[in-house]
Amino acid sequence: MGIPTVMGAVDLPYTKLDGRELIVDGYHGSVYSDPSPGLKAHYQDIVEEDLQLVAGLEQLKDLPCETLDKHRVALWVNTGLMADAMLSLERGAEGVGLYRTEVPFMLRDRFPSEEEQRLVYREQLQAFAPHPVTMRTLDIGGDKSLPYFPISEDNPFLGWRGIRITLDHPEIFLSQVRAMLKASEDLDNLRILLPMISSIPELEVAQMLIYRAFDELLDEGYNIQMPPIGVMVEVPSAVYQARELAARADFLSVGSNDLTQYLLAVDRNNARVADLYHSLHPAVLRALNTVVRESHSQGVPVGICGELAGDPSAAMLLVAMGFDVLSMNATNLLKVKSVIRCITLERAEKLLAEVMTLPDTESINRCIETTFEACGLTRLLKPKLPE
Ligand code: PEP
Ligand code: MG
Numbered sequence: 352m353g354i355p356t357v358m359g360a361v362d363l364p365y366t367k368l369d370g371r372e373l374i375v376d377g378y379h380g381s382v383y384s385d386p387s388p389g390l391k392a393h394y395q396d397i398v399e400e401d402l403q404l405v406a407g408l409e410q411l412k413d414l415p416c417e418t419l420d421k422h423r424v425a426l427w428v429n430t431g432l433m434a435d436a437m438l439s440l441e442r443g444a445e446g447v448g449l450y451r452t453e454v455p456f457m458l459r460d461r462f463p464s465e466e467e468q469r470l471v472y473r474e475q476l477q478a479f480a481p482h483p484v485t486m487r488t489l490d491i492g493g494d495k496s497l498p499y500f501p502i503s504e505d506n507p508f509l510g511w512r513g514i515r516i517t518l519d520h521p522e523i524f525l526s527q528v529r530a531m532l533k534a535s536e537d538l539d540n541l542r543i544l545l546p547m548i549s550s551i552p553e554l555e556v557a558q559m560l561i562y563r564a565f566d567e568l569l570d571e572g573y574n575i576q577m578p579p580i581g582v583m584v585e586v587p588s589a590v591y592q593a594r595e596l597a598a599r600a601d602f603l604s605v606g607s608n609d610l611t612q613y614l615l616a617v618d619r620n621n622a623r624v625a626d627l628y629h630s631l632h633p634a635v636l637r638a639l640n641t642v643v644r645e646s647h648s649q650g651v652p653v654g655i656c657g658e659l660a661g662d663p664s665a666a667m668l669l670v671a672m673g674f675d676v677l678s679m680n681a682t683n684l685l686k687v688k689s690v691i692r693c694i695t696l697e698r699a700e701k702l703l704a705e706v707m708t709l710p711d712t713e714s715i716n717r718c719i720e721t722t723f724e725a726c727g728l729t730r731l732l733k734p735k736l737p738e
Contacts, residue, residue, distance in 0.1 A: 352434070353682045357382055359622030378733045380625070393737045404730055408685035412443040416688045422696040424670055426688055427485075427678040429656055431455075436478045439681040447484040448604065448678020449544065449656040450475055452527065453495050461499050462523070468530035480538045485581065485604070485656075485678075486531050488524060488557075489517055490546035493609075494620050508618065513547025513583075518556055528564040532575050541578040544604055549588045551595055558599070585609035585657075590638045593645035597653075603646045604678070607657025611635050629712040630659045636668065636707065636715070643673045654678055663731040664719050666690040671703035686731055693726055 355377030363382060374383040374394050383390060416426045427446040428439035431454030439447070455463060455471045463471070476484050491497055492512025504510040517524035528543065535541035545557050558580055565577055582589065582596045585606030589596060597603055607630060612619040614635055617628045629635070639655070646653035654676030659665050661679025663686045669677055670691055677687060702722050709715050723729050 352438075359620065359625060361622050379736055381736075390737055397734045400730065400734070405685070408689055411685050411688050411692065412441075414688075414692070416445075416691055418670065418691055418694055418696045418699065420695045420697065422670070424674070424691055425654075425676040426684055426691075427483075427654070427656075427676055428681050428684065429678055430475065433474060433478070435681060436475060439684070440478065442681045442684045444479075444482070444681060444684060446482040446676075447475070447479055448654050448660075448676055450484055450486045452486055452489055453491050453497075456489060456491070456497055457495070459499075462497075465526040465530045465533075468527060469534045472531050472534035476534055476538050476540055480540050483540050483542050485542040485544050487544040487546050487583070488514070488527055492516055508612070514545050514553050514557060515547065518553060521560060524557070524560055525564055528561050529568060532564060532568050532578070533573060535578065536573055536575050539576045542581060542602070543578050544581045544583060546583045546606070547585060547609075548582045548596065549586045551592065551599065554582055554596060554599055583656075584642050586613050587638070590642055593642045594648060597646040597649040597651040600651065602651060603642065603653040604676075605639060605642055605653070605655040605657065605674075607635070607639070607655055607659040610638065610657065611659075614638060630657075630662065631665065631668075631712050631715050631719075633707075633710060633712070633715065639669070639674075640672050640707070647673060652676065661687060663687055663690045663728075664716070664723070664733075667694055667699040667719070667722065668703050668706060670694075670696065671699035690728060690731055693728055698722075698726075 355375045357375055357377060357380050360382060368384055371384045372386065374386050374390065415423065417423045425445055427448035428444040429449040430436050430439060430447050431451040472486060490513045492502055492510065493508050496502060502511055531541055531543060543561060545554065548554050561580060568575055579601035581602040581604050582600045583606045584590060584593060584603050586609065593603065608619055611628060611630050615627060615629065615632060617624045619628060643653050652675040655669060655674050656678040660669065660677040661683035666687045667690060679687060706715050706718055709718060720732060723732055
């Protein structure tokens with residue numbers, strides 16, 4: 352929504368902040384109370400530069416997302432609320448790479464019925480038609496809980512989450528898939544995405560259930576097409592089996608938020624280890640590169656829908672790796688497009704080759720910064736911290 356936000360600020364003395372002037376720096380995760388005039392001026396400049404930058408990017412809205420040498424990349428958006436959809440359309444999104452269906456589930460105090468789901472999904476599909484909308488099946492557990500379906504576990508991120516829950520409760524899965532399929536009638540822009548797949552049998556059982564729902568609806572007289580079925584690659588086992596998964600699916604989509612936390616063994620919501628959560632860690636980049644190579648070896652398109660996809664500083668690397676789709680929150684869409692339109696694929700590949708030889712995130716960030724400076728793109732990087 353474009354609102355600067357700081358997460359995990361556990362030591363913030365909230366009760367003492369009432370009525371005080373605050374600066375919330377969402378770029379660096381800092382909160383300042385009673386800022387000095389110098390600090391205020393520093394941030395006022397950043398706010399103004401940001402506004403100017405965003406206004407200047409508006410003109411890119413209807414231009415294609417392609418490099419200077421015409422290599423095309425699809426820029427899609429992540430949605431959950433109808434408000435996201437509206438903003439995305441204003442920013443010229445070409446599709447939805449991740450519709451988080453848990454959002455409408457979280458807004459209720461009980462499981463929505465099949466018909467209630469159909470109406471919500473129809474709204475999304477209609478808003479974007481004829482562009483594709485990738486609906487992820489319910490991804491609860493871990494950090495996303497439903498008040499009316501409590502799960503208590505010692506280690507929720509390694510526990511019952513995503514596809515594991517819905518395969519144990521096929522009635523939830525089937526009614527959701529039926530609602531999606533019914534909602535797609537006469538629109539045919541639905542894609543279904545399966546979260547937290549960690550083995551081939553999980554994919555096969557999910558596919559079987561989707562085919563069953565599809566056949567039932569055809570028998571019931573619905574005029575629907577079989578949607579493409581995709582797999583989220585967000586646990587390490589899926590990276591190592593990307594080839595086998597791609598051979599059985601219609602597309603892959605990397606969930607870099609979870610993948611990073613599982614590769615680095617860093618809980619993405621634990622403030623104490625937040626400094627260790629490096630989306631541009633060499634191991635993460637190597638995993639992403641592998642997934643693209645394996646997926647393409649099967650002729651299957653691959654996207655990325657974690658936060659990394661919307662990070663302008665990662666854009667050149669992701670394009671060079673060969674991702675077909677970058678899906679992000681609408682706020683970052685034009686920033687990422689502007690980076691991609693300023694470089695050649697060759698230059699991005701050169702940067703990637705260099706980055707892949709570096710041993711740590713710090714040197715990777717420095718290398719990216721140097722390229723951005725050389726391309727005159729520094730304003731698209733995070734502003735510097737105040738002195
Ligand atoms: C991810 O893990 O990168 C992802 C897109 O899914 P979520 O953030 O909803 O877990
Ligand atoms: Mg995830």
